[in-house]
Amino acid sequence: DFPPEDSGYHTYSEMTEEVEAAATEHPGIVDRTSVGRSARGRDIPAVKISDNAGTDEDEPEVLFTCNQHAREHLTAEMCLHILRRYTDNYGSDPAITDTVDSREIWVVPMVNPDGVVYDVGGTYYRGWRRNRESAPVDLNRNWGHKWGCCGGSSGSPNSPTYRGPAPFSAPETSAIRDFVESRVVDGTQQLTGHIDFHTFSELVLWPYGYTTDDTAPGMTEEEYRRFASIGRSMAATNGYTPMQSSDLYVTDGSVNDWMWAEHGILSFTFEMYPSSGGLDGFYPPDEVIQRETSRNDEAVSILLEESGR
Numbered sequence: 001d002f003p004p005e006d007s008g009y010h011t012y013s014e015m016t017e018e019v020e021a022a023a024t025e026h027p028g029i030v031d032r033t034s035v036g037r038s039a040r041g042r043d044i045p046a047v048k049i050s051d052n053a054g055t056d057e058d059e060p061e062v063l064f065t066c067n068q069h070a071r072e073h074l075t076a077e078m079c080l081h082i083l084r085r086y087t088d089n090y091g092s093d094p095a096i097t098d099t100v101d102s103r104e105i106w107v108v109p110m111v112n113p114d115g116v117v118y119d120v121g122g123t124y125y126r127g128w129r130r131n132r133e134s135a136p137v138d139l140n141r142n143w144g145h146k147w148g149c150c151g152g153s154s155g156s157p158n159s160p161t162y163r164g165p166a167p168f169s170a171p172e173t174s175a176i177r178d179f180v181e182s183r184v185v186d187g188t189q190q191l192t193g194h195i196d197f198h199t200f201s202e203l204v205l206w207p208y209g210y211t212t213d214d215t216a217p218g219m220t221e222e223e224y225r226r227f228a229s230i231g232r233s234m235a236a237t238n239g240y241t242p243m244q245s246s247d248l249y250v251t252d253g254s255v256n257d258w259m260w261a262e263h264g265i266l267s268f269t270f271e272m273y274p275s276s277g278g279l280d281g282f283y284p285p286d287e288v289i290q291r292e293t294s295r296n297d298e299a300v301s302i303l304l305e306e307s308g309r
Ligand code: 0X9
Pocket: 069, 072, 140, 198, 199, 200, 205, 208, 209, 210, 245, 246, 248, 249, 250, 251, 254, 269, 271
């Protein structure tokens, strides 16, 4: 577990409790579900936030995912912050109320629970990134669009960016894939926007990651300009640096490429606080949680707004 001085971070079981508490306290607008199970059999909770949360209504749907990478603990706090913001302020804040009434917001606070539990399971933080299969997989190299194409992942099981033996070989990525596919209703993908939260470097990143070209199959100039424009407007609110993800470095099999290429979902990666650092950059003190999660409030609002266009 987290050391006492970092007890503001949520363990896997505390995250689950918080999700359940939100569902109990806000029964009309919160529906607690699950996307499936991790390699070690842990439930991967998901929450839906909307008016009439128990009913699939005809409203733009948006997905927030956190903690694909185990040691990026600030991201689970980001997803829990989104959950609290759109539930606790419902009915009192008109903008929040309007968003909840006109969207279906899905939140998956811990995509990689096995990795998280392992990372905080010893005397010291382990600096762990991947899942906990016997040959651990970097989940953000395991997605099925252009998997392993371009030198942006490793085929070696001992590499931190091991892509796994096949696309979606990891139970965690295949669970999210199945969830996203389940949102295709009458042939139309209901999800229109997505942010996958990571740490760290304070960046807003858009696809593609597998190529440094702006345009590629599935990405027209106009679509690229929309990504860049929304990415820049979000970055203007949180002070992050906006760029195409491959301008940072090339990755293949990362989540944004698949979400956009296969489902047309406006899918961004946020790299949260701090802006630079070493391994310690993954372990900021819990005192920063409130500041660094609310820092993204306006950006999250922008994505939810854009998801209706
Ligand atoms: O490498 C990753 O998966 C992400 N960075 S992290 O330090 N959190 O591991 C960045 C993914 C964004 N995609 C590209 N940079 N192409």
